[in-house]
Amino acid sequence: MPRPQQQFAVSIGKPRQTGAISILAAVSMAALLAAAMMAVDLGSLFYTKRELQKVADTAALSAVSDLPNAALIATDTASQNGFSIPGAHTNTMEVTTGRYDSTTPDGVYLGTFMPGGTDQNAVQVRVTTQQPYFFLVGTREIVATATATRTAVAGFSIGSGLLSIDTSQSILLNAILGKLLHTKLSLDAVSYQGLATAHVTLLDLVKADASVGTVDELLNADLTLADLMLLTANALGQDNIAYVNLLNLANLSVLGDLHLKLADLLKLSIADSNAAASAELNVLQLISLAAQVANGDNFLNVPITNVNLPGILSLDLALSLIEPPSIAIGPPGTDGNGEWLTQAHTAQARLKIDVKVLEMLGDVLHLPIYVELAQGNAWLKSVVCANPINNSTVTIGASSGIAGIYIGEINDDAMTNKETSATVEEAKILDVLGLLTVYAKAAIELPGGGGDLVFNGPFDDNNTQRISGIETAGLFTSLINSLSLRVEGVLGELIQIVLDLVAALLGLPPFTVADLLKQILALLVPVLQLLDAVLAPVLSLLGLQLGYADVTNFYLNCGVPRLVR
Numbered sequence: 001m002p003r004p005q006q007q008f009a010v011s012i013g014k015p016r017q018t019g020a021i022s023i024l025a026a027v028s029m030a031a032l033l034a035a036a037m038m039a040v041d042l043g044s045l046f047y048t049k050r051e052l053q054k055v056a057d058t059a060a061l062s063a064v065s066d067l068p069n070a071a072l073i074a075t076d077t078a079s080q081n082g083f084s085i086p087g088a089h090t091n092t093m094e095v096t097t098g099r100y101d102s103t104t105p106d107g108v109y110l111g112t113f114m115p116g117g118t119d120q121n122a123v124q125v126r127v128t129t130q131q132p133y134f135f136l137v138g139t140r141e142i143v144a145t146a147t148a149t150r151t152a153v154a155g156f157s158i159g160s161g162l163l164s165i166d167t168s169q170s171i172l173l174n175a176i177l178g179k180l181l182h183t184k185l186s187l188d189a190v191s192y193q194g195l196a197t198a199h200v201t202l203l204d205l206v207k208a209d210a211s212v213g214t215v216d217e218l219l220n221a222d223l224t225l226a227d228l229m230l231l232t233a234n235a236l237g238q239d240n241i242a243y244v245n246l247l248n249l250a251n252l253s254v255l256g257d258l259h260l261k262l263a264d265l266l267k268l269s270i271a272d273s274n275a276a277a278s279a280e281l282n283v284l285q286l287i288s289l290a291a292q293v294a295n296g297d298n299f300l301n302v303p304i305t306n307v308n309l310p311g312i313l314s315l316d317l318a319l320s321l322i323e324p325p326s327i328a329i330g331p332p333g334t335d336g337n338g339e340w341l342t343q344a345h346t347a348q349a350r351l352k353i354d355v356k357v358l359e360m361l362g363d364v365l366h367l368p369i370y371v372e373l374a375q376g377n378a379w380l381k382s383v384v385c386a387n388p389i390n391n392s393t394v395t396i397g398a399s400s401g402i403a404g405i406y407i408g409e410i411n412d413d414a415m416t417n418k419e420t421s422a423t424v425e426e427a428k429i430l431d432v433l434g435l436l437t438v439y440a441k442a443a444i445e446l447p448g449g450g451g452d453l454v455f456n457g458p459f460d461d462n463n464t465q466r467i468s469g470i471e472t473a474g475l476f477t478s479l480i481n482s483l484s485l486r487v488e489g490v491l492g493e494l495i496q497i498v499l500d501l502v503a504a505l506l507g508l509p510p511f512t513v514a515d516l517l518k519q520i521l522a523l524l525v526p527v528l529q530l531l532d533a534v535l536a537p538v539l540s541l542l543g544l545q546l547g548y549a550d551v552t553n554f555y556l557n558c559g560v561p562r563l564v565r
Helices: 017-062 067-078 168-182 191-196 201-210 216-219 223-238 241-250 253-257 284-293 477-479 490-506 515-524 524-541
Strands: 092-105 109-115 121-130 138-151 154-157 199-201 266-268 280-284 301-310 311-319 327-330 343-345 349-357 366-373 377-385 393-399 404-407 427-432 436-446 450-455 464-468 485-489 548-557
Touching: 017 067, 017 121, 017 138, 017 524, 067 092, 067 121, 067 464, 154 343, 154 393, 168 191, 168 284, 168 311, 168 524, 191 241, 191 284, 199 201, 199 223, 199 253, 199 284, 201 216, 201 223, 201 393, 216 266, 223 241, 223 253, 223 284, 223 349, 266 548, 280 284, 280 548, 284 524, 327 343, 327 377, 349 524, 366 427, 377 548, 393 548, 436 477, 436 490, 450 464, 450 548, 477 515, 477 524, 485 515, 490 515
Parallel strands: 266 327
Antiparallel strands: 092 109, 092 121, 121 138, 154 327, 154 548, 199 280, 301 311, 311 349, 343 377, 349 366, 366 404, 377 393, 393 450, 404 436, 427 436, 436 485, 464 548
């Protein structure tokens, strides 16, 4: 039998799509090429942005060092970094000076830049360039902005300065400083001059004290006056002329009972106290003001007796300090409440002086003089930093308090009553065996002054300016001329009769005993003028002035430039 034939089914499928794959490949290649082109353009933009930001950063950091010339410095810095204006890409640069505040007075983060204003401490630089595309059509503007700031810190004092000390002045300084230190001193003029010309920085004191590691720790450490003397001596080193004197003072046992914190003397109104580390402090000023702080914040009575200018006069002087003066270091401007960030003040004080004439009139004449000094203040208004730093400008506002000087007897509690001023009544200034008694009273008010003081470098303790209400030259002459005299006693009556006869015979105007005594007292003016020379260094030692205020801008640190935005 023939085999049956096998039948095969043949299926016919879809045609092969080799052409579609080619199309997809072509499209993919085009997309990849477009992406690559876009990546090149975007990469170019990001690179340009990064380089432009470098230009803005370096320009702002350079310009903030000299705000008055910020635009010129920023342009020059940008040019040195290859950014010319307008250049091939229509480059632009905007430089704006202003103020940057990182926090509010309550410590809340702020971080704002305000253009313009007076208390400028920052600069903002905005640069632009037109970046052409490599593959796309046209250009794109690239912008970079940088804000840099630096916190300027200045140090100043009011009411004290360098002293030029002679032997007669050192007698009073020994009496004043000795009473402040609760001991007796016998330093000569050379020793005081050595202390007055010596300087020490806060960093020097930190290095000399093994128990502290920062300026903050030093300021808040509980020190005795002996500790401070020893630290200061070690900070100065053995080669300094003041070293031995300071060691001798440190060895006074009484100083161990007088404690203080330097923070109560040095008013640092800056967050980072290390910015004041290099401030140079006058050693004599540091010691005297520290002694006042250690003696308390209220009244300090310092009786001084038997202080003589041989052959001329003797003084009995009592001093009452209401509060110690301070040295201020900090930034310029005001806080959110309008209070000055950095300010210093002089102490209010009262002085009672009994001047007794010895050889001239047989110790029968004495003048009780009372001086009342009101408070003086200074505040740091603005700092304009420049390069070099001695071209910088520091503006300090200051006011001198009203002072009064009187001849007469004051009320018993005048030296201790801080609620009211003293009352001055007639004083018996002359008594000749009860036959001639003279009573006197005089008063001169010295008005306070005020204004802005502008300082340039060098910033050291010779950089002093004065706010004057009235000059004190001729003060005691004016005081004598203003005397109101009252004469009692038989001898006074007889002298008046004689004066009346002489006036009648010579045809002169009436001339009273009081007029005659004023002429005699006028002979004492050269003697009284010595008080100017004697009291000036004493008041300066205490940070006080009479009728004026000396402000010393002894330190300026323009800070380290830093980027903030």
